[in-house]
Amino acid sequence: MVGRRLVFSVGILYLGFTTGLLLVVFGGITDHLIPLFAIGAFLTFTLSQTGMVLHWVRALRTEKGPEHAGHRMHLAVNALGGAITALALVVIVIAKFREGAWITVIVIPLVIVLLRLVRRYYDHLEAGLREPGELNLGNTQPPVVLVVTQQWNRMADKALSFAFRLSKDVIAVHVARLSGEESDEERAIRGRWSNDVEAPAKAAGLRPPRLVLLNADYRLMYEPLLKEIG
Numbered sequence: 001m002v003g004r005r006l007v008f009s010v011g012i013l014y015l016g017f018t019t020g021l022l023l024v025v026f027g028g029i030t031d032h033l034i035p036l037f038a039i040g041a042f043l044t045f046t047l048s049q050t051g052m053v054l055h056w057v058r059a060l061r062t063e064k065g066p067e068h069a070g071h072r073m074h075l076a077v078n079a080l081g082g083a084i085t086a087l088a089l090v091v092i093v094i095a096k097f098r099e100g101a102w103i104t105v106i107v108i109p110l111v112i113v114l115l116r117l118v119r120r121y122y123d124h125l126e127a128g129l130r131e132p133g134e135l136n137l138g139n140t141q142p143p144v145v146l147v148v149t150q151q152w153n154r155m156a157d158k159a160l161s162f163a164f165r166l167s168k169d170v171i172a173v174h175v176a177r178l179s180g181e182e183s184d185e186e187r188a189i190r191g192r193w194s195n196d197v198e199a200p201a202k203a204a205g206l207r208p209p210r211l212v213l214l215n216a217d218y219r220l221m222y223e224p225l226l227k228e229i230g
Helices: 006-025 030-062 068-095 097-129 154-166 184-203 222-229
Strands: 145-149 170-177 210-215
Touching: 006 097, 030 068, 030 097, 068 097, 145 154, 154 170, 170 184, 184 210
Parallel strands: 145 170, 170 210
Antiparallel strands: none
16 A cells, blocks of 8 residues: 555545446446436535535624625525536436446445545544653663574674664574574574674673574564564
8 A cells, every 4th residue: 555544545446446347337338437427526516515505604604794795695606506406416316327327326325434434543543642641651661672683794793783772682583494403504603693792792791682593484484583572
């Protein structure tokens, strides 16, 4: 998902899926989609005019002055436009119901429900983030830093050095053994670990990082690593 919001990522997938589905259902004949377009257009006109009616009603209740006459004129124009487009919408739905208009009667309420669920999700997320409170300093212990290494090299050296800046409790995890007895690679790692890692750490007054060797079939490290963390 590329979109940061669900309306971007899920919305794009929804539009692509429904567009392809409509083309398949109507056999690729775009002329059959005209009733759906007409319903969508007149529904949009009706909703926009209705929204403007509510806007002018609210303005008449809250504002006072000579502009009231203009507000009433705008209210009358938008109310008339909304009534006309709503009447046209009803006529199109009834006349073209069997030709595909029934799809919009079913789909539009479902889309509204979907959008309300998305809105509820973001409202719930925002409510959880904006709860006021003091800074929680109940747990200020340094974390356990887990460093995954392939072999002892400069990359592992820099990773462990940075880990010691974050915490004194460092664990190095190496995924090498597929199955069976300890391999030559593991024995070499343990030997170098004692000389190249543990000895310098003790000399610097630090707790030597613990080396953990994990079994992983085909070097799939995620499952054994999660088990080690758990």
